[in-house]
Amino acid sequence: MxxxxxxxxxxxxxxxxxxxxxxxxxxxxxxxxxxxxxxxxxxxxxxxxxxxxxDFGSSTDTAASSTAAKPITIPTEVKALPKRPTPLADPVTCEYRTSKEPSAKEGTKAPEATGISSTGTLTATIKANIGDLKLTLDKSLAPCTVNSFVNLINQKYYDGSTCHRIGTEGLQMLQCGDPTGTGQGGPGYAFDNETWPELTYGRGYLAMANAGLDQETQKGTNGSQFFIVYGDAQLSPDYTVFGSLDEAGLKLIDDVARAGHDGSFDPSPGGGKPNKEVKFESVTVG
The missing domain is CATH 1.20.5 (Single alpha-helices involved in coiled-coils or other helix-helix interfaces)
Incomplete structure (x- = not known):
């Protein structure tokens, strides 16, 4: 113990x-x-x-960087304007029909429709933010179209408008002529195509944009919108050629094309709003 x-x-x-x-x-x-x-x-x-x-950039920023302007190939050869297989009568009568949609600029009027010359040329100048675009308007190719184009110029319809679409692949063109900048606006009237089956397109051409034939009337839907072909344009002969753009102006358009677009018109009809804005300050004839 x-x-x-x-x-x-x-x-x-x-x-x-x-x-x-x-x-x-x-x-x-x-x-x-x-x-x-x-x-x-x-x-x-x-x-x-x-x-x-x-990098916490938004998905939109990422998408924008992934769709940055791609290098494109632009033909340098300017194509001579075509000639009609058969000359038109002189003068001609045109038809300017009221369209379903009102004018993109209130108060726009259709031009005179009778006694329209189908010979000779006119010059027009678009003063744009990118520089001057000098046009030649050929009445022998499309007298009703030239008549309408000059009518809209004289009403200052195009002043202040922007080109809303550019294509850089397949169809190389710059589309303009809608004061709303959406591709939906027109002058409040419509008229027919002035084409022929053998018509082809090339660098330097001015041509009318359209929405095909009207389903009810089966008539043309030309209005105010037009496009400038600066490169390749494998199109069916459905678009009225009415003039050309000079070489200096084409080089300005080339720069716009190389800046790319936002893809807003892809996949159909293709292209998008130009990344480099093209705005018409004024358009004059003579």
Missing amino acids: PTNVQRREQAKRKLERQLVRRQERAKRRRIGAVVTTVVAVVAATGVVYFLATH
Whole structure:
């Protein structure tokens, strides 16, 4: 049976062991706290690095960068204007029909329709933000179209309008003539195509845009919108050619084409709004 001294010694040793265990546990806790702190710091550093280096641009920005202007090939040879297989009578009578949609500019009137000359040429100048575009209008190709175009110029219909569409692949053209800038606007009247089966297209041509034949009347849907062919244009002969753009003007259009477009008209009819804006400040004849 242990004596009091022995019991005191045993109690002392037990207390010493407990103190040692407590110190070891406290040490482990301190080590754990340090490790936790280090992990937290590393994690925080990683987050800061991620925030500092990661690009949080919107999906639209990403899409825009992925559809940046691609290098395009533009023919340099200007194609001579075509000639009609059979000359038209002189003068001619045109038909300008009221269209279903009102004019994009209130008060626009249709031109005179009788006694329209089908010989000779006129010149017109588009003063645009990109420079002057000098046009030659050929009445022997499309007298009713030239008559309408001059009529709209004289009413300042095109002044202040922008070209709403450019194509850079397949069909290389710049489309203009809608004051609304949407591709939906017209002058409030329509007239027929002035084409022939052998008609082809090439660099430098001015041609009328249209929406095909009217389903009810089976007549033409030409209005105010036109396009400038600056390169390839493998089109069926359904678009009235009425003049040409000079070489200096074509080079200005080339620069617009190389800047690309926003793809807003893809996949059909193709192309999009030019990335480099083309705005008509004024258009004059003579």
